[in-house]
Amino acid sequence: MQITSVSELEDLLGAPMPRAVHKERNRLSQTDRDWLALSSFVLVGTADADGNCDVSPKGDPPGFVHVLDDRTIAVPERPGNRRADGFHNILANPHVGLIFLVPGRRETLRINGRARLLSDAPWFDELIVEGHKPILAMVVDIDTIFFHCQKAFMRSKLWKPETWTPDALPTHAKLVKSVMETPESVEELEAYYAEDNYGRKLYSH
Numbered sequence: 001m002q003i004t005s006v007s008e009l010e011d012l013l014g015a016p017m018p019r020a021v022h023k024e025r026n027r028l029s030q031t032d033r034d035w036l037a038l039s040s041f042v043l044v045g046t047a048d049a050d051g052n053c054d055v056s057p058k059g060d061p062p063g064f065v066h067v068l069d070d071r072t073i074a075v076p077e078r079p080g081n082r083r084a085d086g087f088h089n090i091l092a093n094p095h096v097g098l099i100f101l102v103p104g105r106r107e108t109l110r111i112n113g114r115a116r117l118l119s120d121a122p123w124f125d126e127l128i129v130e131g132h133k134p135i136l137a138m139v140v141d142i143d144t145i146f147f148h149c150q151k152a153f154m155r156s157k158l159w160k161p162e163t164w165t166p167d168a169l170p171t172h173a174k175l176v177k178s179v180m181e182t183p184e185s186v187e188e189l190e191a192y193y194a195e196d197n198y199g200r201k202l203y204s205h
Contacts, residue, residue: 024144027070038062038102039109040061042058043098043101045099046097058075060078064127074123075138078203095114095115103159106153107153111145115138117136131203173186173193176189
């Protein structure tokens with residue numbers, strides 16, 4: 001049966017706990033800053049003017065997110081595939097949702113706000129990694145911030161190495177070859193995506 005109203009949804013889920021209702025805030029606490037200082041990975045959710053959604057992963061050494069003040073953070077951009085789906089969305093609709101992970105921790109820090117893109121700023125020098133400044137930075141003015149509970153990570157056992165089965169799936173080169181036509185052979189793609197080759201392009205084109 002499809003749920004089509006807020007009342008149907010609330011009847012099904014029940015009332016949230018008071019802690020869940022009141023945990024939202026609009027300024028970074030010291031605990032939030034400590035979390036960001038240890039986070040090496042963030043998922044960035046965006047939507048265009050028509051509501052079409054995108055989620056993009058961003059990663060760098062821990063503490064790569066730059067805290068400008070209690071209401072503003074900046075996420076540096078490094079070389080990627082140049083699709084820039086999320087950035088196109090931001091230009092049409094600035095609202096973003098971010099989920100920050102710390103490896104081994106089952107909570108996530110969630111930040112919702114409005115983003116803008118900068119090609120340079122004085123603090124870009126503080127975002128240099130391996131001698132390279134970011135291509136651009138996504139600056140987020142914070143609307144709400146809160147820690148999300150542990151249950152999803154407990155159910156998924158995401159950080160339990162004994163549950164990992166990465167070799168059950170094809171290599172990245174074989175994945176690419178299985179979903180698109182490429183002029184390269186699988187062997188050529190394997191060489192291209194090899195860590196000692198692909199890894200050289202993490203911070204420069």
